[in-house]
Structures are given as C-alpha cells and as structure tokens.
Amino acid sequence: MQEVVLSLGSNLGDREKFLSNAVDLINAEIGDIVKKSSVYETSSWGFDSFNFLNQVIVVNTSAKPLELLDIIQDIEKKLGRKNKSKMVNGIPEYHDRTIDIDILIYGNEIIESERLTIPHPKMRERDFIMNPLRELKIAN
DSSP: OEEEEEEEEEOSSSHHHHHHHHHHHHHHHTEEEEEEOOOEEEOOSSSOOSOEEEEEEEEEEOOOHHHHHHHHHHHHHHTTOOOOOEEETTEEEOOOOSOEEEEEEETTOOEEOSSOEESOTTGGGOHHHHHHHHHTTSOO
C-alpha cells in the first residue's frame, strides 16, 4: 500500500456534488480515504472563469502510479470531464471542468515522464493546493 495525496477541483454545475461523487468513486476504485481537507472556494487559476471548489484527500492504494493516473482519468470521464488541459505554443490552456483530479504526492516517489510528474510540479505555486495541505499538516 502506498499513501497518495490527490487534489480535487470543480467549477461547473453542482460543484459540491461533483466533489462528493469524486470522493465516493476514489474510495471505491482507488482505495481507502484516510484524510480529507475542508472544501475551499477559490478563483480560477490560469484562466478567467467561475470559482472552483477545491479539496485535498489522502488515500491508501495498491495502484501503481500510471495505473492510478488511468483510474483517475476514468473517474473524471464518468463525472463528465470533457477537456483536459493542454499546451498551446508552449503555454498551458486551461478549461472549465466538472471535476479535476491531480496526483500531488505518491509516497516518496519522484517520477518524471511524459504522462506523469510526481510530486506535482506546480503545487507549491497554488494556494488552493497548499492551504489544504497545510490544514492536513502535509506541508508548511
């Protein structure tokens, strides 16, 4: 078992319900949730749009990192996520989303691949991640 830290965010539709449904699916398909932060409302990051609801959770899982990524992307699709962020001329292009789930930390692993970078490379720049991590005493 590996302890994994995930961030959740939603800025479309019934945001509370999307976060709740994501938590339920993560618990059923990835592993036992051992900690959950409060839900934070924040401005969109990287583009102008509706406010997000964000939360950080800690999960115990037996899934390997790329397997975990596949499961997460499947959960996002089940919850209506249509567009993934992508690079356009070297600049990230972000979109509104029913749900966004990112792997922040996977145990003590450091991974740099085309599909996955762990720890999440931008987490320290984002208060909507760092504040919940501080609440859970995962970061200072």
